[in-house]
Amino acid sequence: xxxxxxxxxxxxxxxxxxxxxxxxxxxxxxxxxxxxxxxxxxxxxxxxxxxxxxxxxxxxxxxxxxxxxxxxxxxxxxxxxxxxxxxxxxxxxxxxxxxxxxxxxxxxxxxxxxxxxxxxxxxxxxxxxxxxxxxxxxxxxxxxxxxxxxxxxxxxxxxxxxxxxxxxxxxxxxxxxxxxxxxxxxxxxxxxxxxxxxxxxxxxxxxxxxxxxxxxxxxxxxxxxxxxxxxxxxxxxxxxxxxxxxxxxxxxxxxxxxxxxxxxxxxxxxxxxxxxxxxxxxxxxxxxxxxxxxxxxxxxxxxxxxxxxxxxxxxxxxxxxxxxxxxxxxxxxxxxxxxxxxxxxxxxxxxxx
Amino acid sequence: xxxxxxxxxxxxxxxxxxxxxxxxxxxxxxxxxxxxxxxxxxxxxxxxxxxxxxxxxxxxxxxxxxxxxxxxxxxxxxxxxxxxxxxxxxxxxxxxxxxxxxxxxxxxxxxxxxxxxxxxxxxxxxxxxxxxxxxxxxxxxxxxxxxxxxxxxxxxxxxxxxxxxxxxxxxxxxxxxxxxxxxxxxxxxxxxxxxxxxxxxxxxxxxxxxxxxxxxxxxxxxxxxxxxxxxxxxxxxxxxxxxxxxxxxxxxxxxxxxxxxxxxxxxxxxxxxxxxxxxxxxxxxxxxxxxxxxxxxxxxxxxxxxxxxxxxxxxxxxxxxxxxxxxxxxxxxxxxxxxxxxxxxxxxxxxxx
DNA sequence: CTGTTAGCGCGTTCAA
DNA sequence: TTGAACGCGCTAACAG
Numbered sequence: 001x002x003x004x005x006x007x008x009x010x011x012x013x014x015x016x017x018x019x020x021x022x023x024x025x026x027x028x029x030x031x032x033x034x035x036x037x038x039x040x041x042x043x044x045x046x047x048x049x050x051x052x053x054x055x056x057x058x059x060x061x062x063x064x065x066x067x068x069x070x071x072x073x074x075x076x077x078x079x080x081x082x083x084x085x086x087x088x089x090x091x092x093x094x095x096x097x098x099x100x101x102x103x104x105x106x107x108x109x110x111x112x113x114x115x116x117x118x119x120x121x122x123x124x125x126x127x128x129x130x131x132x133x134x135x136x137x138x139x140x141x142x143x144x145x146x147x148x149x150x151x152x153x154x155x156x157x158x159x160x161x162x163x164x165x166x167x168x169x170x171x172x173x174x175x176x177x178x179x180x181x182x183x184x185x186x187x188x189x190x191x192x193x194x195x196x197x198x199x200x201x202x203x204x205x206x207x208x209x210x211x212x213x214x215x216x217x218x219x220x221x222x223x224x225x226x227x228x229x230x231x232x233x234x235x236x237x238x239x240x241x242x243x244x245x246x247x248x249x250x251x252x253x254x255x256x257x258x259x260x261x262x263x264x265x266x267x268x269x270x271x272x273x274x275x276x277x278x279x280x281x282x283x284x285x286x287x288x289x290x291x292x293x294x295x296x297x298x299x300x301x302x303x304x305x306x307x308x309x310x311x312x313x314x315x316x317x318x319x320x321x322x323x324x325x326x327x328x329x330x331x332x333x334x335x336x337x338x339x340x341x342x343x344x345x346x347x348x349x350x351x352x353x
Numbered sequence: 354x355x356x357x358x359x360x361x362x363x364x365x366x367x368x369x370x371x372x373x374x375x376x377x378x379x380x381x382x383x384x385x386x387x388x389x390x391x392x393x394x395x396x397x398x399x400x401x402x403x404x405x406x407x408x409x410x411x412x413x414x415x416x417x418x419x420x421x422x423x424x425x426x427x428x429x430x431x432x433x434x435x436x437x438x439x440x441x442x443x444x445x446x447x448x449x450x451x452x453x454x455x456x457x458x459x460x461x462x463x464x465x466x467x468x469x470x471x472x473x474x475x476x477x478x479x480x481x482x483x484x485x486x487x488x489x490x491x492x493x494x495x496x497x498x499x500x501x502x503x504x505x506x507x508x509x510x511x512x513x514x515x516x517x518x519x520x521x522x523x524x525x526x527x528x529x530x531x532x533x534x535x536x537x538x539x540x541x542x543x544x545x546x547x548x549x550x551x552x553x554x555x556x557x558x559x560x561x562x563x564x565x566x567x568x569x570x571x572x573x574x575x576x577x578x579x580x581x582x583x584x585x586x587x588x589x590x591x592x593x594x595x596x597x598x599x600x601x602x603x604x605x606x607x608x609x610x611x612x613x614x615x616x617x618x619x620x621x622x623x624x625x626x627x628x629x630x631x632x633x634x635x636x637x638x639x640x641x642x643x644x645x646x647x648x649x650x651x652x653x654x655x656x657x658x659x660x661x662x663x664x665x666x667x668x669x670x671x672x673x674x675x676x677x678x679x680x681x682x683x684x685x686x687x688x689x690x691x692x693x694x695x696x697x698x699x700x701x702x703x704x705x706x
Numbered sequence: 707c708t709g710t711t712a713g714c715g716c717g718t719t720c721a722a
Numbered sequence: 723t724t725g726a727a728c729g730c731g732c733t734a735a736c737a738g
Contacts, residue, residue, distance in 0.1 A: 023433075024491070024511070024715095026715055026716085027717095037725045038725085039716090039717075039725060039726080039727095040723085042716065046717085050723050050724080051723075069485060071489065071716070072486075072490045073425075073427075073490070074714075074715035076426035077426045078716050078717050082426065091455075092454060093451065093452055093666070095451065098445060099446055101445060106472070109471070109479075116469055117468055117469075117470040118458065118467070119455060126462075133425075136424065136425040137426070138425070296623065296650055297650035300630075300650050302655045377731095379730095380731065380732060381731080381732095390708070391732075392709065392734080393708060395734090403708080405707060408708085424731050427714090427733090428731085428732060429714090430714045431731085431733050433715095
């Protein structure tokens with residue numbers, strides 16, 4: 001009796017047509033409408049199993065008429081998995097991460113998956129919370145710009161297909177898509193050294209992440225290859241995390257007086273550029289500058305900025321591909337896709353004065 | 354029997370500890386581990402209903418030990434709704450939309466909701482597909498930068514709390530958070546007119562969306578208020594959609610020879626700026642420029658760009674707030690939040706030569 | 707305070 | 723070819 005009472009309002013709303021509010025149409029509603037059983041309706045809609053042509057068309061018509069949309073939760077519950085890929089990036093407002101996410105989303109859409117996007121703000125507590133919700137959703141895969149190896153490994157241990165993007169912290173348990181940071185930094189620094197600069201400073205982040213560490217390493221290797229010392233005092237390592245570092249950078253430049261700068265990421269490049277402008281330094285006459293990660297402004301300021309460019313959306317797309325491939329076949333061997341950066345020579349670099 | 358067979362591997366995995374792969378731990382597993390019933394376990398974990406202190410701690414300990422994470426699909430099925438808010442924006446790669454999304458996500462997180470982010474690429478088919486998946490997920494709310502009124506209304510008719518951001522197409526069925534575009538455009542244009550410019554061109558998008566239409570209107574109203582004619586030939590309206598319009602803009606500028614420009618959005622501002630650079634025009638000596646929507650580069654190029662700034666993340670945050678409030682109380686009257694823009698005078702505008 | 711019962715909406719046997 | 727029965731994991735009545 002009680003269930004019947006519930007059915008009444010639904011019946012009414014159906015009569016009013018598609019637009020009516022009320023309990024969403026279920027498979028049983030659909031079956032009743034088409035005078036058949038729920039299981040037949042299920043087979044018809046998903047196109048597997050035997051269904052007579054006549055019943056099928058009747059069902060499809062009814063689905064259209066009633067505006068039937070299958071309940072994803074019910075399907076997920078049944079299938080013990082979902083089509084939701086969790087994505088967690090450091091900072092949605094940073095164009096680099098936004099583009100990675102755009103690439104991921106585009107790729108997932110093509111394959112019928114959806115993206116659940118979360119921004120930890122470089123906070124491992126938020127990172128962990130995100131992982132928990134992905135577990136709750138029974139996400140088959142997660143793509144992450146990791147803060148610590150813990151979360152990736154936790155997820156991987158539970159059978160989630162984890163792909164690390166931009167940096168790789170858990171090489172044993174995850175696939176990864178990273179840039180060849182060492183080569184990129186090597187090229188950038190070598191470029192400056194070949195222009196005759198002998199006081200090339202590095203401004204980067206003080207993490208052990210492959211991204212930052214790789215860029216530091218490339219900077220050093222370029223010096224070694226050129227048989228030049230790399231003065232540790234010429235490296236400014238700022239703590240990882242949000243916030244502006246303009247004051248620190250200004251102090252660093254005033255103290256160390258480099259003739260050239262290699263900057264480890266787009267946020268620091270922004271800060272450094274502003275410091276130089278405020279100091280009245282002239283690029284490249286007074287100082288040369290190479291940034292890592294090409295953003296629109298780097299092509300617009302005067303002079304334009306020489307940069308190590310990375311195919312940002314491509315990073316996201318490849319990560320999504322790896323993720324889906326591993327979901328399809330969890331026994332795949334671990335893969336690390338290393339993408340080549342591209343040094344773009346522009347106006348901010350010139351021979352030393 | 355068959356279910357028992359399934360339990361064995363799970364048992365084993367449990368013995369191996371948290372990290373083990375296998376069927377996820379269920380409430381029944383938990384209850385068994387703590388020697389109680391599933392319903393008691395449920396009450397203990399969600400902290401409602403009566404549970405003795407001793408049983409509760411036993412349960413919490415077991416949940417911790419087993420790494421229990423409740424199955425969101427099962428909860429959603431039961432509750433007939435989910436905690437997933439659908440968000441669809443035009444273009445994830447455009448920093449404006451990325452920031453709106455960042456604002457939404459931050460706000461939702463605080464309230465225990467999650468963001469499902471989708472980018473239609475100004476394609477109403479993709480917009481509709483996104484709406485369908487939100488319906489399938491039984492999303493209680495959707496936030497959208499609409500392309501057509503259809504989708505918002507479809508969702509609203511099904512009881513989804515829809516909030517339109519940036520532009521408002523369905524005033525009758527949705528809440529909305531928009532900028533006061535007319536006022537912003539009025540201020541920008543008035544600024545140029547007050548500098549003595551009499552050939553102020555407008556470059557914008559040819560949609561009927563409140564955003565674009567409002568900016569066109571503000572441009573006209575400023576002329577009217579100043580008792581000056583606004584020559585229709587001085588308006589360049591490009592079709593809505595992706596792609597560069599540099600060629601069209603170049604032709605337009607060559608043909609109409611304006612002394613000042615008001616540009617309707619950040620993408621067009623980018624294109625126009627590049628055209629001017631390539632033409633060798635000097636800002637503001639040869640031509641003045643005001644853009645709509647402040648992006649980082651506008652503060653970095655030489656000269657800096659006078660701009661109508663909008664609090665982008667705030668737009669997203671307010672939209673999320675409206676959405677959650679309506680979910681909490683669907684009987685709320687419709688609300689349209691109109692946010693004030695801010696004209697920032699910078700270096701790209703000067704008195705007419 | 708606790709456990710039993712009965713679905714939420716769907717997909718998948720399996721017998722008819 | 724179809725439909726009845728069952729269970730995915732969880733919650734909410736209700737009876738104990």
